[in-house]
Amino acid sequence: MANFKTVATTDELNPGEAMVVEHGRMWVLISNVDGEYYAIEDRCSHADVALSDGEIDLDACTVRCPKHGSRFDLKTGEPLDPPAVSPVILFDVNIDGTKIQVARREHS
Amino acid sequence: MVVVKRRSERVAAPQFTRADVEALSNDNSEPQWLAESRLAAWELYETMPMPTLQDEAWRRTDYSHVKWEQASKKVDASGASIDLVPAESLEPLVGEEKGALMVFVDGVLVEYDVPQELTDKGVIFKDLRTAADEDKDLVKSNLMTQAVKPDEGKFAALHAALWNFGWFVHVPENVIAETPMHVVVYNSKPGVQMGHSLVVVEENAQATVIVDYTSADGDEQFGFIGATELLTGDAANLQYVALQDWNRNTYEFNHQRARVGKQGNLDWIIGLFGTQLSKNFIEMELDGTGANGRVSGFFFADDDQLFDLDTQQNHNAPATNSDLLFKGAGKDVARTVWQGMIKSLPKMQKIDGFQASRNLLLSDTVRMDGIPGLEIEADDVACSHAATFGSLEEEPIHYLMSRGIPRNQAELMLIEGFFDELLQRVPFERVVERLQESVQAKILS
Numbered sequence: 001m002a003n004f005k006t007v008a009t010t011d012e013l014n015p016g017e018a019m020v021v022e023h024g025r026m027w028v029l030i031s032n033v034d035g036e037y038y039a040i041e042d043r044c045s046h047a048d049v050a051l052s053d054g055e056i057d058l059d060a061c062t063v064r065c066p067k068h069g070s071r072f073d074l075k076t077g078e079p080l081d082p083p084a085v086s087p088v089i090l091f092d093v094n095i096d097g098t099k100i101q102v103a104r105r106e107h108s
Numbered sequence: 109m110v111v112v113k114r115r116s117e118r119v120a121a122p123q124f125t126r127a128d129v130e131a132l133s134n135d136n137s138e139p140q141w142l143a144e145s146r147l148a149a150w151e152l153y154e155t156m157p158m159p160t161l162q163d164e165a166w167r168r169t170d171y172s173h174v175k176w177e178q179a180s181k182k183v184d185a186s187g188a189s190i191d192l193v194p195a196e197s198l199e200p201l202v203g204e205e206k207g208a209l210m211v212f213v214d215g216v217l218v219e220y221d222v223p224q225e226l227t228d229k230g231v232i233f234k235d236l237r238t239a240a241d242e243d244k245d246l247v248k249s250n251l252m253t254q255a256v257k258p259d260e261g262k263f264a265a266l267h268a269a270l271w272n273f274g275w276f277v278h279v280p281e282n283v284i285a286e287t288p289m290h291v292v293v294y295n296s297k298p299g300v301q302m303g304h305s306l307v308v309v310e311e312n313a314q315a316t317v318i319v320d321y322t323s324a325d326g327d328e329q330f331g332f333i334g335a336t337e338l339l340t341g342d343a344a345n346l347q348y349v350a351l352q353d354w355n356r357n358t359y360e361f362n363h364q365r366a367r368v369g370k371q372g373n374l375d376w377i378i379g380l381f382g383t384q385l386s387k388n389f390i391e392m393e394l395d396g397t398g399a400n401g402r403v404s405g406f407f408f409a410d411d412d413q414l415f416d417l418d419t420q421q422n423h424n425a426p427a428t429n430s431d432l433l434f435k436g437a438g439k440d441v442a443r444t445v446w447q448g449m450i451k452s453l454p455k456m457q458k459i460d461g462f463q464a465s466r467n468l469l470l471s472d473t474v475r476m477d478g479i480p481g482l483e484i485e486a487d488d489v490a491c492s493h494a495a496t497f498g499s500l501e502e503e504p505i506h507y508l509m510s511r512g513i514p515r516n517q518a519e520l521m522l523i524e525g526f527f528d529e530l531l532q533r534v535p536f537e538r539v540v541e542r543l544q545e546s547v548q549a550k551i552l553s
Contacts, residue, residue: 018112025173025384025412026441029112041441045475048168049161052112089441089473104412104441 004094004101011098013037020052021102028091028102031074033058038074039091039102046070046084121158122180122266122300122331126150129269141248142240149258149268156262168445168477169387169416174359179331183299188213193294194322200290201318201349201538207288208233214294215273215301229283231315236274236304246278250308255337255365261389263361267302267335274304279313281341288316298328298357305336307348311369314345318539321352322382330358332383338366340374342396347375349539353546354382356411362388370396370425377534380407380415381546391420394428394459404533405434406543408550409442409474416445423452423459432463435530437523439470439550447479450493454485461491468526469499520551 007021008030018031020042027042029052042052044065054066062071062080070084077090091102129150133143159166190198190211200206208226210233211219217235226233232243240247252258258268279285295301309315323330332354340346346366354360360383368374380386392401401421409415421430430450438444450461465478478495500522508518527547531540 020112022173025170025414025443027170027172043170048170056112 004103006099006101008100009098010095010100013100016058018052018056023091023102026089029063030093030100030102031056031058033061033074037093037095037100039093040072040074040077041089043088044070044084045079045086045088122176124180124270132270132272136237138237139241139244141244146269149265152258153262153265153269156265158262165418171359171385171387174331175329178298178329179300179359181299183214183297183301185214185216188216188218190218192296193292197292197294197320197322199538201542202288202316202536205287207290209290210235210275211292212273212294212303214296223287226285226287229285230280231283231285232276232278233289234276236276236306239276243276243278246308247276250337250339251306252335252337254339255367256335256363261363263333264335264363267304267333267363271302271304271335274306277307277315277317279309279315281310282312284314288318291319293319293321295323295330298326298330300331300333302333304334307337307346308339309341309344309346311341312343313341316347318349321354323355323358325355326357328357330355332358332360334360334362336362336364338374338376340366340368340372342369343371344369345373349377349536351379351539351542352382356382356384358383360386364389365391365393366401367393367395368399368401371398372396372400374401376403377539378403378405379543379546380405381550383413385414387416389418391422392430393422393424394430395424397425397427399425400429402533403432404530406527406530407434407436407444408547409436409438409444410550410553411440412442414443419446419448419463421450421461421463423456423461426456427458429460430462433530433533435466435527436476437468437470437526438474438476441473443475445477448493449481449483450491451483452486452489452491456486457488459486459489459491462493464494467497468523469497520548523547523551
């Protein structure tokens with residue numbers, strides 16, 4: 001059972017918006033794409049910079065690292081372009097009433 | 109373009125004022141020289157910016173999660189008692205002897221025991237504040253003047269201004285302190301502690317010092333802004349062990365530096381397990397011809413811990429030897445960084461410097477960085493470095509399982525095997541056991 005932690009409320013994040021919240025040591029980028037919520041760590045897996053400082057395209061569901069230009073899929077955390085080769089850490093999102101909760105996705 | 113909202117704004121720096129520095133000196137009736145040096149450090153602190161991700165030494169250390177209103181809060185030390193300290197922290201770590209013992213709880217000295225044998229030899233082992241008064245000349249000439257200096261960083265300056273407890277070890281010339289000296293530091297309450305370790309081993313003297321840092325769990329953040337100074341004189345021998353297992357709500361910023369004189373020997377062992385974030389500068393200055401320094405670092409990060417370790421081996425004299433080995437494991441989404449440098453000044457010939465960082469990745473999502481470096485300005489030297497990264501291989505696990513060993517036990521055996529190279533360098537059986545226990549706790553967590 002994932003350990004969900006409430007980090008925001010739904011009225012703070014309307015469709016077409018993104019926000020950065022804190023989760024332990026990590027900053028998490030949550031996006032609301034037409035009512036679907038996605039969350040990834042707000043840090044490029046390649047160069048250690050905040051992805052949220054880059055360009056977010058919710059139509060394409062991507063964020064582009066401001067430093068070297070790798071795009072990451074907001075749904076899966078996977079890199080879509082070099083130089084990044086590793087995915088960023090992915091969070092599961094749970095909506096409990098108006099609470100937005102996230103939990104780090106466990107890997108086997 | 110999507111506008112990104114940021115949910116929390118943080119206080120960006122520790123919340124101290126000059127009045128805190130003055131109050132610390134006044135409340136403890138500190139000698140004039142110490143009060144003045146604290147204020148000088150405070151003035152320096154105020155001129156320095158907080159480190160940022162744009163600074164090279166800090167570019168992998170995002171400490172923006174520190175809630176300084178908690179982590180720099182003054183701790184109310186009432187109720188500090190040795191009864192709070194877990195029994196295992198009080199066990200002897202060298203042989204069966206208890207040795208000399210100092211126990212600090214929430215920055216307060218709650219237990220102090222020095223065997224007569226050490227006192228008879230003129231060895232000083234006492235809390236730093238008392239020593240600053242009673243052994244003024246020795247402390248004044250060595251406290252943040254030789255090794256860690258206030259001007260080397262924002263946190264070093266802050267520590268110099270506001271350290272609130274510490275210990276002073278002084279072994280006079282030609283004295284062998286056979287009895288180990290053991291310091292236990294235990295924090296039971298959230299807030300800030302600034303502990304200082306000052307160890308001076310004079311010419312041809314010898315000492316063993318072991319420091320054990322632990323803390324109780326807490327919902328609010330703990331801050332530890334520390335400094336360690338190890339001064340090893342000519343032909344002196346110092347074995348220094350520091351084991352850190354703070355709780356997961358601790359943010360640690362530590363400056364540590366050793367100096368080794370002519371033909372001196374330093375054996376420095378560091379174990380790092382706790383904290384949410386630990387930023388450590390670990391530096392060794394080989395100042396005299398023939399000085400030897402060995403640093404053995406053992407770390408294991410799990411969950412979302414961040415360890416950032418900067419090591420430096422400075423060969424400031426010819427024919428000096430340094431040997432640094434850091435072995436670490438990481439699991440879950442932990443992050444570790446080791447950045448090392450061997451530096452030789454011009455004309456420092458016949459030096460032998462080695463550094464290695466070996467890393468074991470136990471999950472797909474852990475990230476471990478190893479960045480070795482050499483800066484050599486002499487041409488007759490043997491300096492080399494290495495960094496390796498690997499994960500557990502299926503084949504040996506399968507082999508062990510085929511002998512009836514369950515998978516988790518097989519993995520643990522391989523992980524212990526990975527660390528064995530480092531444990532071989534630790535001459536104290538109980539310290540080895542403690543390190544092994546910490547590894548097991550991490551694997552099973």
